[in-house]
Amino acid sequence: MGTVERAGDDHTSEVESGEEEEIVGGGELAQHLMKSGVTRTDMLAAISNSIHAEAIAALPPNVRRRIRALRLLQREFVDIESKFYSEVHALECKYEKLYKPLFDKRAQIVNGIYEPTDEECVNPWRDENEEDELARAVQSAAITDGADDNNKPADDNNTAEPPMDPNVKGIPDFWYNIFRNVSMLCEMMQEHDEPILKCLQDIKVQMHDEPIGFTLEFHFAPNEYFTNTVLTKEYSMKCKPDDDSPLDFEGPEIYSCKGCEINWKKGKNVTVKTIKKKQKHKSRGSVRTVTKSVQADSFFNFFNPPTMPEDPNSTLASDIQALLTADFEIGHYIRERVVSRAVLLYTGEGLDDDDDDEYEEEHLTKRGVKGNTGRFSQGLRSVRNFIDLDGNCHVLRESKLYVVIEARFDMRCFLDVVWIKSGRFLECGLYLSVDF
Incomplete structure (x- = not known):
């Protein structure tokens, strides 16, 4: 599992008597979240909440x-x-x-x-003459390209689409x-x-x-x-x-x-693909090929979403x-x-x-x-003016108070919290590293 390190001084604050609030430090919180197996998005949200909770508790x-x-x-x-x-x-x-x-x-x-x-x-808010001139220029360029192509050898990788029939409906x-x-x-x-x-x-x-x-x-x-x-x-x-x-x-x-059930015609279901897998018999050592149907990536999986539990509290x-x-x-x-x-x-x-x-x-x-x-994202572009980032780094979250940056080096993921004060980026107050 990953190791968690916290830079800077630990901050503790008294909690008013009668309040049932528990303030967890950023490093301790990150370690707890990683042990719980939460997603990176949930981890960032929890870290953000912890940062603000500490400020309110003070x-x-x-x-x-x-x-x-x-x-x-x-x-x-x-x-x-x-x-x-x-x-x-x-x-x-x-x-x-x-x-x-x-x-x-x-x-x-x-x-x-x-x-x-x-x-x-008629679109009175648009310049139809300009649109017509552009259409003529495109058609002229297409004719010119077609003439040039007649003098070139055939290209098997040509992805150009054929011109549309002008009389199409x-x-x-x-x-x-x-x-x-x-x-x-x-x-x-x-x-x-x-x-x-x-x-x-x-x-x-x-x-x-x-x-x-x-x-x-x-x-x-x-x-x-x-x-x-x-x-x-x-x-x-x-x-x-x-x-x-x-x-x-x-x-x-x-x-x-x-969703709904799609009545696929025989052999036409694009949401399923067939794979072949070799299986070896434990005692005899013989090998056989097994055919198995598995889900394939497709837009039409959109009509077969995960089943929701009946209990809304589950x-x-x-x-x-x-x-x-x-x-x-x-x-x-x-x-x-x-x-x-x-x-x-x-x-x-x-x-x-x-x-x-x-x-x-x-x-x-x-x-x-x-x-x-x-x-580049606006956040990354603004941070680049102050922090030496390379292609392995990108901004995950940006606010007026802090920026969360993810950096990946040597199979490790670092989440850095960069504090902002008076429009300037300060030294990181918290970072955690996660082993992959």
């Missing part, structure tokens, strides 16, 4: 007493805030009915069912290209998923009022992979603070999800909890960003910086340029 008793009064006021605020979010959800359910005709027409245009009129294609591969552009979705998509996602015709959201929640509907054209026309993912939400930790309330949160394994947390984030993102801003994600106008980096890196890789094309 305050005079009367000040701590007033802080407890403020916590009670905060609880009253949370109760009002939960009612606010409940009314917001009711408004979302109401306005979903107003959005529906717009999203239905979008689906008709994308799938070639409806051809918009000239009046419906709708917007081909609309949702598939959104998946490619959005880094969160692109990371889930495997190569064997691509032909299926090219059959994706629409993504819809159905809001639920009581109990609150929503269902994502993925509508597919008939395809050679499964017989379903719609795949669903249902999310249940809660909008009330927990009795045990009411001040942690930050608004509605997803607490469970349920504790989930850390890996299951991590999977569910990621699943909840993806479901929320699809509902909030993908469905509502689909055209902007398709054109790239609505992409986040991380998505732009993903798109840029993919394009540069296709053009033969390899390496890290992403940006």
Whole structure:
């Protein structure tokens, strides 16, 4: 197991009589957490809480007493805030009915069912002449490249896509290209998923009022992979603070999800792969080959999430909890960003910086340029001005008071807490090292 070391003086403080608070030093806390087998994220959160708890415990008793009064006021605020979010959800359910005709027409245009009129294609806030000039320049460049390619030997590694038929209906591969552009979705998509996602015709959201929640509907054209026309993912939400930790309330949160069964056609299940394994008989020594089916990486595992326990108070394994947390984030993102801003994600106008980096890196890789094309995090860039960091170091957490940096050297992981005072970075007050 790893060793834990603490630099600097140990700080102890008296706790007011009657308070049941235990202040654990950063080094001791880290050692306890590592023995408990918690994740790195939980460890960082616990270290952060310990740092702040020590600072509060050092305050005079009367000040701590007033802080407890403020916590009670905060609880009253949370109760009002939960009612606010409940009314917001009711408004979302109401306005979903107003959005529906717009999203239905979008689906008709994308799938070639409806051809918009000239009046419906005018964007007065955009310079259409500039867009048309760019289109002509791209077409001219494509023609020039095509002429040059005729004089070059064939390249088996050429990944250029053939030009689109000008008379094509709708917007081909609309949702598939959104998946490619959005880094969160692109990371889930495997190569064997691509032909299926090219059959994706629409993504819809159905809001639920009581109990609150929503269902994502993925509508597919008939395809050679499964017989379903719609795949669903249902999310249940809660909008009330927990009795045990009411001040942690930050608004509605997803607490469970349920997928659907995919009726795969024979030999077309991309979520399963077959592996061959050799087994040796213990007594005879003979060897036989055993075929086994195991889960394969695929976007379509999204519809088969981990099973939630019936008891809401039961504790989930850390890996299951991590999977569910990621699943909840993806479901929320699809509902909030993908469905509502689909055209902007398709054109790239609505992409986040991380998505732009993903798109840029993919394009540069296709053009033969390899390496890290992403940006440094703002935290790392600011810390670099004061601390000698190399490629093995990166910032895990940054606040106005401290920065937590992870460094990896010789199979060891170091977590350094760098204190900030008057805009300057001071010497590390705590570090811990973990053996791998």
